[in-house]
Amino acid sequence: MRPVNKGDSPRDYIDYGQARHDLAERIGYYCSYCEMKVYQGIEVEHILPVNQGGDELEWDNFLLSCKYCNTRKSDHNDNLSDYVWPDIDNTDLVFEYSEASVVTPQKGLSLELNQKAQQTIDLMKLDLFADNTTEADTRWRSRKEAWDLARKSYNSWDEAPIVEMARVIARTSLSGHYSIWMTVFRDVPEVLKEIDEVYRCKGLYKEYDEDGNRIVRPGGCI
Numbered sequence: 621m622r623p624v625n626k627g628d629s630p631r632d633y634i635d636y637g638q639a640r641h642d643l644a645e646r647i648g649y650y651c652s653y654c655e656m657k658v659y660q661g662i663e664v665e666h667i668l669p670v671n672q673g674g675d676e677l678e679w680d681n682f683l684l685s686c687k688y689c690n691t692r693k694s695d696h697n698d699n700l701s702d703y704v705w706p707d708i709d710n711t712d713l714v715f716e717y718s719e720a721s722v723v724t725p726q727k728g729l730s731l732e733l734n735q736k737a738q739q740t741i742d743l744m745k746l747d748l749f750a751d752n753t754t755e756a757d758t759r760w761r762s763r764k765e766a767w768d769l770a771r772k773s774y775n776s777w778d779e780a781p782i783v784e785m786a787r788v789i790a791r792t793s794l795s796g797h798y799s800i801w802m803t804v805f806r807d808v809p810e811v812l813k814e815i816d817e818v819y820r821c822k823g824l825y826k827e828y829d830e831d832g833n834r835i836v837r838p839g840g841c842i
């Protein structure tokens with residue numbers, strides 16, 4: 621799950637839907653949870669649901685979501701602390717992606733983080749396949765395309781491992797599913813660097829302290 625930085629609220633809202641394009645300007649037209657690219661009907665999602673006490677109009681309580689993640693999540697979380705969130709946590713360190721098992725907690729996490737990761741997967745039902753989801757849920761199709769595209773791009777890199785190819789691959793990765801691209805290219809730092817570079821324009825948050833450790837943000841747990 622790609623960690624993002626929304627920045628400060630650009631304005632006040634009288635309707636939360638107005639924040640849609642402001643959010644997308646900062647973090648791109650991607651679902652914050654499943655990482656699918658979504659232009660049509662992307663939704664402003666309340667991180668803490670309004671009927672669980674979340675603020676309806678507060679920028680800090682907004683993320684962008686596809687309708688499938690938003691519908692699955694619904695108002696089921698009555699707190700934030702049982703989960704990890706891409707706007708405060710370094711969520712790229714928490715999940716592991718594979719085509720067979722979709723997404724699982726990263727190996728080696730503390731028991732507490734492992735639970736939060738699993739609860740986050742369960743909340744948005746991020747690990748559904750064709751055979752256990754609805755006809756309308758296109759998330760698995762989108763993931764499959766990303767795996768295929770990333771693997772073909774990996775072959776292209778094998779044939780021409782030059783910086784220009786890394787840049788082409790990075791631009792292609794903007795079609796969605798950041799974490800799948802990071803997984804396929806995990807052994808190719810030249811490409812990972814370029815992917816992070818293009819996603820920085822889409823609000824990617826990966827900051828390091830002077831010792832080279834990732835910075836944990838206020839309110840974050842990793």
Ligand SMILES: [Zn+2]
Nearest residue numbers: 651654686689
């Ligand atoms: Zn989604």
